[in-house]
Amino acid sequence: MDEILQRIVFGLTSGSIYAIAAVGLTLVYGILRLTNFAHGDLMTFGAYMAYTVTVMWNGHFILGLLAATVLTALLGLGTELAIWRPLRLRGSGVLQLMLVSIGLSLVIRYGLQFFYGADLRRLDVDVTSTNVIGGIRISDQQILIFVLAAIVLGLVGLLLAKTLIGASMRALSDNIVLAESTGIDTRRVISQTWLLAGGLAGFGGVLAAIFINVNPEVGWNLLLTVFAAVIVGGIGNPYGALIGGYVIGLAQELSTLVIPAQYKLLVGFVILVLVLLIRPQGIMGRRQAVT
């Protein structure tokens, strides 16, 4: 029993990271029909920004986290203005956009490797202290990740549910032409979506850096798992992505009770493949969204 609870703690920690990244990825897809393979590398960018501020410049952790979030949000918006908007205006197709995002992903990842090198680095966060609560070990970093993720996901949920910006984003995700015809300034909402998606990616990247480490591939290595969360939740659905993130995190960790831990990473990929084959609209999606 303790072992199961222990696994759940781990699953919720990694699930928090997947959920934060997945919400941004799914919003961008829902609104722009862009399968953004560079999303993981936005996370990596955030991780390196936090590294720069906290380790290289000895800044406070909160400052690094904020810098990473803001700078990655700006990078997301920058890619929209420099790449995605011009491509949309030229009427680029789904495959074209996907290939450009793959190219962009290489440029960001290896750009970071060029400037920072390929060595593993760590954020200056205490990784050793562990609390034992009722036989279950929870490290300080896990509590930190879990609390930060809960705050941010709560705020994002409120933003989407209660504010005009959030409602506009959901409207665009549902039907962009209809949204435009009701007088929503779609360009502005798209820019806001990129800021949100980029910011979340940067924030999630810092959490990933705390949990794993900082290296040029940290986000790329998470991308397919994040895609799994997006697909499980129904592509384009931010609430689904949030739940999908935790579902994948828990499934990965709980799987180690029955199969060797080295296959943990595969669990997310297998779920991704199975969901796409059996129920491509995800657990919460609607059928018409995928045809």
Place this chain on the structure above:
Amino acid sequence: MSFLSDLGIWAPILTVTGIYALLALGLQVQVGQAGLRNFGHVASMLLGAYTMAILNSEGVPLVLSMLAALAVAMLAAALVAIPTLRLRGDFLAIVTIALAEIVRILARTDVEAIVGRPLTNGPSGLSDRTFRSEVIKPILDWGRDNGWDFDRSLPLLVIVWTAVLVVGLGLWALSRTPWGRVVRAVREDEDAVRALGKNAFLCKVQAMAIGAACAALAGCFFVANQVQFSPASFEPIVTFSAFTIIILGGLGSFRGAVAGAFVLQVLLERTRYIETGFTGEQEAALRYIVVGLVLMALVAFRPQGIFGKREELVLGD
């Protein structure tokens, strides 16, 4: 014949180019001809490489193990194709990349827990000299006996490029048969093909299998060329490079796939000898940045590539 005794840096570069050309030819059948967005192409190469190396280590004759390598990759591609090909293009891309990663991670974890014996030797990978000792060395010995001192890299270079030529011409001829026309018609309008009573689905599965065979052959030559290989040799970047190559050369064009492989390789390899003052690690990173920039610029500004036809542009939709 004296120039054949020392080809310098060009022989290894051109050998790798030929291997990439084979890989790209396979992807061209799938993506360029049939319009199937297979983003897991590298998995076929991995299966080819591992199958050949494992069978060779079991004492299976080289020819048989190479044939088995092609068969395993074709069978795997067909099995994957059957449930996945009805998926929408972007979902197909995600599924294939996930499947390729599953295969690579399985190889990395060794599959001992599944098959009951060590097979892939985990992250350190395998080493297979069979091709060297049974094909390349006899050719070099024969040359020396006849007074020709070949460059050590020459035999494989010739073999790989002969294969590129044969496969390329074969695929080109195949694309001009009725089958080839149906495959391209499937790419343009699958419903119309079905209405004409053709089995569109079977054509797609066949295109996947043929493409996989090319990749498996590339995998065999990859092992022949570098002897030691590991799961890290088969990361998704290999598939992305193959995509860059076929877009560079022009989607649907087989000579374009070969030309694209050449252009990309020269771009990557020649820049290696430019004095930049960067560290080796930085230069390695720069090479991937170049691939990324070339891919982005091509797709954005010249999606038909060098030899592609604008009216056959399969990128749009």
